[in-house]
Amino acid sequence: MSASPDWRILCALAEVPPGLSHVAWLDDLPVLVVNLDGTIYALEDRCSHEDYELSSGAVDAAAGTIECVLHGAKFDLRSGEALCAPAYEPVRSFPAKVEQDLVWVQVPTA
Numbered sequence: 001m002s003a004s005p006d007w008r009i010l011c012a013l014a015e016v017p018p019g020l021s022h023v024a025w026l027d028d029l030p031v032l033v034v035n036l037d038g039t040i041y042a043l044e045d046r047c048s049h050e051d052y053e054l055s056s057g058a059v060d061a062a063a064g065t066i067e068c069v070l071h072g073a074k075f076d077l078r079s080g081e082a083l084c085a086p087a088y089e090p091v092r093s094f095p096a097k098v099e100q101d102l103v104w105v106q107v108p109t110a
């Protein structure tokens with residue numbers, strides 16, 4: 001039996017203004033939160049190539065991507081999809097929404 005997803009508060013919207021990103025914690029999991037023109041995206045803050053923190057890399061707002069600073073892999077912020085070598089596996093992404101000035105992410109329940 002699979003668990004149904006649940007919405008959890010990740011951070012305050014004020015912590016991630018438009019055009020900026022923020023790392024918040026979901027229990028012991030670091031989550032990169034990016035605000036692209038008012039739309040919030042949430043990805044695990046871990047490159048799928050060698051587990052480096054994605055939040056150190058540059059966000060390309062026009063393309064909706066982030067580039068890992070260590071070896072240059074790029075990921076789609078909307079889906080977590082790996083877009084170029086040396087990463088081939090996606091980064092875990094979370095559905096995100098804003099309610100009551102808070103950022104919420106949807107995660108499977110334990």
Ligand code: FES
Nearest residue numbers: 047049050068071
């Ligand atoms: S650790 Fe991110 S590209 Fe290598």
